[in-house]
Amino acid sequence: MDVINEAVGGFRTGRVHARRIHRSGSWGMRFPAFTGVGFHVVLHGAGWLVTAGEPPAALRRGDIVLAPHGAEHGLSHAAVHGPGGLPVPDRPSGDPEPEQADFILLCGAYRLDRGQVHRFLQDLPAVIAVSPDYDRHPELRAVAGLLSTDVAEERSGAATTRSALVDLMLVHVLRQWQEQTGADGWPAVGDPAIAAALREIHGSPQRPWTVQQLGAVAGMSRTAFTRRFHALVGTPPMAYLTGWRLSRGARLLRETTAPLAAIARQVGYSTEYAFAAAFRREYGISPGRFRQS
Template sequence: MDAVAGLLDGPRARGAFLLRSILTPPWSMLVRDEAPLTVVAVVRGDAWIAPEQAETARLGAGDVAIVRGPGPYLVADDPATPPQVVIHPGQRCTTPDGRELFTMTGLGVRTWGNGPDGPTMLLTGTYAAQGAVGRRLSDALPPLAVVPRDSWDTPLVPLLATEIGKDEPGQAAVLDRLLDLLLIAALREWFARPGAAAPAWYRAHADPVVGRALRALHHDPARPWTVAALAAEAGISRAVLARRFTALVGEPPMSYLTGWRLALAADLLREPGATVGAVARLVGYGSSFALSAAFKRRYGVSPRRHVDAPTMAG
């Protein structure tokens, strides 16, 4: 598993909030759900999206926006349109003055809006929680990343638009996986753009030597790695690997491995039935004591306290 695949093992969609909106101007929604990550795709028409900490952007048909929370953002037919709906944590909806909206106009399965023939159709997928592995990638994102339709060719937006309206056995799992695919495809396209400021370790995957070393660490974090063993895997001398890895990734190989192991452990510990001892073996620590000590140095809390605390977000 590389760090990009690891993103999906962090905020992987599990019963994610998915909604298809059909809208006729004027319309405006202020989203204050505090979600760590949201994907907004335009199927037809257009929309404006305005995060509190980023410049306003216009989205056209086929464009995909990734919003990094937990800050609020506005989605509207025009930035000047006053909000008509405020969306709170747990997808609770109110009017701007605080009155509860217990129902929205239903237009079918997972579909709502202010008219069945609205010229704008949006897809919204919200990740409610985020793990430590996912944060390594999503923390490198700006508050708003827009991938325009003309920069990539993907069938995922129309496919998700079709599937979101179905109500068949296993449909929630199908939608979760499609949302994950759309997210990861959009992220790869975004980080490939000039000036996207991809993190150093992400760019280092393209290096023929360091990329091989990174893939080895990600694929088998439990192996008792040394710089010499990693250099042999990459087909280069120990000294050259250490120098090249540090220059491209920004930290030495063993330091990077420690961070990766502990991020994996932080997520694995939250899995049902997980024990510190079992997780320690999976990520390369010889005992639960060794993992606990390293975990507390990195995160400031014991593994048990981490499991009892709210899931990492933002």
């Protein structure tokens, strides 16, 4: 199972944002906690990453900061301690950035109004700083350049290009982090039995799965499978299955015009009413209103 693909794909039910921020002189900015994922790319200048409980980390041009589950953090011209005293950056004015700015930052984020960050990303550190090897991975510089150009002015098709470019940035940043840390993936992926069950859940959510059937896929008894799945993934098998079905349903609502009954069948619900009831419990809103929003 491609963990990065699954983790990033789950954010497409949210709202995508991207902007550039420029500062000169003495500056600082705080990004409050939110439900979602966000990143910053230092396009020009240098500064400091400020997080709660950790010493400030120096940032230079090309460095990337990733908040995989929306933790609060700050950026500053000086090595201050803690982001609490920094101001939240103003909304962009739309004016062109002055070429003489000391510091230029490219920001991107997915904000989830409903639902939660994928479990695989919740297992990552609260804030990650990455110094990419752009000589080995020139595609990352290219994607950052395209996104920076895209946010410079609003043009037709911006909603489509922006989400695609933010997706690409997230994928490349996560790849860089894995490469630099030597991480092979998240805990559940390292267990072949649990990984096999997850592949079936993600690939065929429409099947009427039971814990016993998923345990058979993993080659384990029902009790042993439930215990190991819960320990590694952080939630019982059927709760994870329900969450994935509804997350997949939310993506289909946003990305397609398929009727509600068809979406319900694709994600494992016998009727649109059963799907709507489960969706409302998870997201606090009906499928129809979710799609309209």
